[in-house]
Every structure is written in structure tokens, then in C-alpha cells.
Amino acid sequence: MDTLMGRRSIRKYQDKTVEGEKVRTILAAGRMAPSGKNKKPWEFIVAEDRDTMLKLSQVKPKGGLFVKDAPMGIVVVGDEEKSDTWVEDCSIASTFMQLEAHNQGLGSCWVQFRGRFTPEGGDAEVRVREILGIEEGRRVLCVITLGYPNEVKPPYKEEDYY
Template sequence: MDFLELAKSRRSIRSYKPTPVEGKKILYCLEAARWAPSSMNSQPWEFIVVTDLELRRKLAEVHRWGRHMAEAAVVIIALANMDRATGYWQQDMGAAIQNLLLAAHAQGLGTCWIGVSESPFEEKFKELLRVPDKYRVVAAITLGYPAESPSKTRRSLEEIAHWERFGEKKASL
């Protein structure tokens, strides 16, 4: 599958089959995240791979919109090491997480990116996962074999693309 097809066919999955995810597939996703671009090559990301059912259940209880963390075979917690971070750490983390999501999809896995940073859930996640103070818990990413195939809509290019100045449309390419 070419890149555009991969990007267009990825979905946020909230229902998973009870099938374990192979370790090599998890490592593939982490390797893809590791190669994301970052400001000044700061690479502020670190990840906690959570496979323990009881811990996944506790995380799901804490996060109001993350109930499916208990159902997914794996939850990957994306951390930002603030000692390594620049003023662009949020963009850096977004790039790493997107690489991870696409790598998972390329292997037939489903994911859902659940925001954690700057939420009422971040401190509880830090406590449950024993995360040191110098880190921010950016996201929890559920990972597993999808039990659903939701549809996805997107605004048209005409609605989102401006040429030369805001509001100007390109006649044709």
C-alpha cells in the first residue's frame, strides 16, 4: 500500500479483538516513533508499553474518554522528557505519535490516540506508572487487532487549501 492510501485508511479504533499483539509488532511501532523529526534533534520522547490487564484497567478507570484501554491488548504511554524538550516539544511528540500510529496500521493493527497532557488525568497516570516529575504524560495510545472498521470523513481540499494568501483558491494544478 502506498503512503497516501495508508494515511487515508487509518482509523481511530475503540473496539479490539482479544488477541495479543506480537512483540515484534510493538517494537516496529516504537522504532517508527523513534525516527520522527524533532526540533534541534532533541528527541524528547520516551514510551511505556503497558500489557498488564490490571494496569490497563486502572488507566481506563482514571481517564474519562479512555475506557477502551482495558480492552486493547497494549497501551503505549507517550512521555515527553522535559530535560530534553525544546519549545516545540508538543509538535515533536505529535510527529512521533503519528509515526507510531501509521506503523501500527501498516501491520494490520488498530490504534486510538488518547490525549493526556494538560488534562485532569495526567497526575493520576504519573502516579500509576511511577513517572518522574521531569516527564509529561502526553498520550495513551491503545494498540491491538481491530474489532471494528469505522468510517471516516474528511473536508475537501477546496475547503482547507489556500494558495498564496488566505481565502484564495487555486484555479487548477
């Protein structure tokens, strides 16, 4: 419950690199997620190049602008040919990674791309595929931004939920 109540969406980050060991642990948490028929239809792309982060921040008109100042992000990609439950599977994996990020003292935020549009009205997923060179047939669910928090958000309180 401490992890569940303490995790909040963090959109402001310190200018500090996240240690590789922490990133590997977070990716491992994602791979431990349950999935339909145990197909694990996910791929996680680590993005930290500044130009890539800037481009990703501009894919949607709003809701992802802070990505440009995030130290890094994990792009969560699903293989719809491998599993018809890729959305569910990748969502659970994303959540596992967010929870482990919190355990590691990091902040994270889910930035949605599936079903979202570019400022010009194009498909946001297609744009992300272009930026990262992801092949067709692979679906882009979201980016989980990661970094040391530069904002303080209060944890949830258990009594709020009864």
C-alpha cells in the same frame, strides 16, 4: 495516501495479543520522527498488564474507558527539560506510530492525558505518573492504544478533502 486515508481511530479490539515484532516496528517508527534540534525528547512505555490498563482507563471520566479492553498501549512521555518542543515532537512520534500500526494491520487510538483532568478534578498526567511510577519532570502526552481491530471504519476518501 493509502496509509493516511485508511487509518482511523479504533477503540474496539479483538482479544488477541499483538506480536512483539510488530510492537518493536511501531516503536521504531516513533523513534524515526523528526524533532526540534533532533533532541528526541521522548520515552515510550509499553503497557499491557491488565491491572495497569484498567487503572489507565479510569484516569479520565470519559474518553479513555475503552483502554481497559485494549490489548496494550504505548504511553508517550516527554522530557520537558530536554526540549521545549516536547509536545510537538511527541505528537509527531505518536502519529508516526499510529500510521505504522495501521500498516501492520493494527488499530490504534490516541488517548489524551496532557491538560486533562481526573473525575475528582486532579491532573490526569499526575495520576498516570503515579500508576506507572514515572518521575516528575517527565510529561505524559497520551497513550496510543494498539490491537487487532474489532470494528470496521471506512477509509477517508481523497475527494472529501478538496
